[in-house]
Amino acid sequence: MADIVLYGSPLSPFFRKAEFLLRTKGVAFDTENVPVLGMPDWYAALNPGRRIPTLRDRTIAEEGPPGTIPDSSAMCAFIDKKYLGPSFYPEDPYALGRALWFEEYADTDLAGVVGSGIFRPIMFPRFQGKESDLATAKATAAEKLPEKLAYLDGVLEAGPFLGGETLTIGDVAVASVFAQYALVAQLPEGFPHFRAFYERMAALPALAENLALCRKMLSKALPAPLELSA
Numbered sequence: 553m554a555d556i557v558l559y560g561s562p563l564s565p566f567f568r569k570a571e572f573l574l575r576t577k578g579v580a581f582d583t584e585n586v587p588v589l590g591m592p593d594w595y596a597a598l599n600p601g602r603r604i605p606t607l608r609d610r611t612i613a614e615e616g617p618p619g620t621i622p623d624s625s626a627m628c629a630f631i632d633k634k635y636l637g638p639s640f641y642p643e644d645p646y647a648l649g650r651a652l653w654f655e656e657y658a659d660t661d662l663a664g665v666v667g668s669g670i671f672r673p674i675m676f677p678r679f680q681g682k683e684s685d686l687a688t689a690k691a692t693a694a695e696k697l698p699e700k701l702a703y704l705d706g707v708l709e710a711g712p713f714l715g716g717e718t719l720t721i722g723d724v725a726v727a728s729v730f731a732q733y734a735l736v737a738q739l740p741e742g743f744p745h746f747r748a749f750y751e752r753m754a755a756l757p758a759l760a761e762n763l764a765l766c767r768k769m770l771s772k773a774l775p776a777p778l779e780l781s782a
């Protein structure tokens with residue numbers, strides 16, 4: 553049994569972000585499946601907002617709320633401080649502030665568009681054997697996504713990562729959230745710096761392993777990513 557448990561689903565971008573840090577640092581962890589649709593009642597005691605993921609450190613407590621951290625940003629900071637290996641939080645104050653800004657931007661602005669506006673309308677009906685709400689997904693892709701990608705593309709003109717030369721928590725968060733789009737839709741035209749960034753991140757084993765599992769989990773409901781610009 554590993555010291556760390558991640559409750560949630562690999563399909564959650566926030567779970568994916570924490571998983572990326574654990575995998576990169578070589579930390580063994582167990583997962584306990586808590587789906588976003590149909591969360592069990594016991595889970596509310598661990599995560600008062602009833603959101604996934606939640607992390608447990610079994611060295612602190614093996615059950616109940618003690619030992620748990622019910623937010624991905626909080627658990628990533630915990631993982632980074634507790635375990636050796638590459639740090640995702642720059643020492644330099646400005647670089648740290650920028651890294652946390654990109655994490656926040658990913659988890660709120662980008663996740664709102666990509667998760668609520670594209671992944672959910674495509675996948676949630678399919679999980680229940682219904683048709684995707686393609687009209688919502690296409691409208692979001694056409695009207696809301698370009699502004700977000702244009703911003704990130706502009707930042708990435710200056711270097712391979714959002715903060716320049718070094719990979720930070722901001723890059724992990726943006727790639728983890730954008731993966732929600734890439735899992736269900738073909739990559740949009742344009743935004744060459746962002747596209748190169750995403751493809752570089754998606755090739756890293758810590759993300760590639762998650763994506764392979766997610767594709768397998770989605771394959772029955774969605775055999776191939778959709779073309780949203782048609």
Ligand SMILES: N[C@@H](CCC(=O)N[C@@H](CS)C(=O)NCC(=O)O)C(=O)O
Pocket residue numbers: 563564565566588602603604605622623624625659
């Ligand atoms: N700030 C939280 C956000 C977590 C979150 O919103 N998770 C989504 C799934 S990806 C969720 O559980 N939503 C609950 C729902 O839609 O009912 C974190 O970073 O962990």
